[in-house]
Amino acid sequence: MKRRNLFGKDMIGHISGAAVPIMFILLSIIGIPLSGYSFSYLAQELLTRLGRDSFLVLSLLIPIIAGMGLNFGMVLGAMAGQIGLIFVTDWGVGGLGGIALAVLISTPLAVLLGYMTGAILNKAKGREMVTGFILAFFINGLYQLAVLYGMGPVIPIRSSALVLSRGYGIRNAVNLQSIRQSMDKLIPLTVAGLKVPLATYILIALFCLFITWFRKTKIGQDMRAVGQDMAVADSAGIPVERTRIVAIIISTVLACYGQIIYLQNIGTLNTYNSHDQVGMYSIAALLIGGATVSRANVSNVFLGVTLFHLMFIVSPAAGQTLIGSAMLGEYFRVFVCYGIIAIALVLHAWKRAEDRKRERAAQRLGG
Secondary structure (H helix, E strand, O other), X not given: OHHHHHHHHHHHHHHHHHHHHHHHHHHHHHHHHHHOOOHHHHHHXXXXXXXXXXXXXXXXXXXXXXXXXXXXXXXXXHHHHHHHHHHHHHHOOOHHHHHHHHHHHHHHHHHHHHHHHHHHHHOOOOOHHHHHHHHHHHHHHHHHHHHHXXXXXXXXXXXXXXEOOOOOOEOOEEEOOOOOOOOOOOOOOEEOOEEOOHHHHHHHHHHHHHHHHHHHOHHHHHHXXXXXXXXXXXXXXXXXXXXXXXXXXXXXXXXXXXXXXXXXXXXXXXXXXXXXXXXXXXXHHHHHOOOOOOOOOHHHHHHHHHHHHHHHHHHHHHHHHHHOOOHHHHHXXXXXXXXXHHHHHXXXXXXXXXXXXXXXXXXXXXX
């Protein structure tokens, strides 16, 4: 029994921890020479993508602390951020003021969506991830309805550049030129020829400090207790359901801000599917960094974003060199994204099954 328990607990942690980052480091070592990209090009791309994506991935940490797993419902926050950006573009507010106004508009919507998500997930304890995934599809339908049919006749949109030729509905692509890289260029910094989006990095650093501080607060400790054992936490007087809702609200609001940071860097909003892959790519990046469904920290975020995007950069060029087709790299990226999530969920289910076996064995021995 002892040998089986050791395998179930320690081996799963090893496989889902160090093995995944090591595999991607090896893939990068193989792919970089094949891509033919210079060090300076790769460094500049990674600096840009770290600033662009890290905030989104960091928003996943708090629900994991609360034992709710990977928050596939973060897509709802991304949709809220996009609605704020649509209104800002329509009103012609640019620069940092436009970003601040988009945050102001989207925050109440993100809080509402987060509360709704948390309340639904409380009805699906133990199945939070699949419930969040399906809920994202449902809210996406409402988002499409509002943006495609509601904006124009019901929700006033003044700019003809935004509205489809039929007179209602938002165009497929929204130009965010008025706020493009407003945050990234706020504090210009060049190091060894590399442009560093310093203001964005400062914001991300503050967020990391917030997470570190939050873990030590009363509600952070409550979330950790809930994540370890809801029954014990409830017996200790911790409001379990309210704590879980707060975790999802915070994650949804932060995902909203992360999407605004992401899109201000890109400079273009793909109205109907910019948010589609936000959850999948953010979760894949976190898992590649060595995180699991039940354990993640800030270092997993930055390692994962670095390795995930390094693969994104080099895989098309490496595929072109290997077989004469860049599409190999594109297929590989999609395969890895979904594959790493599937492996993490399988390992999580395996670990839960092992834990239940140990509990039953302990109960039999105690009886």
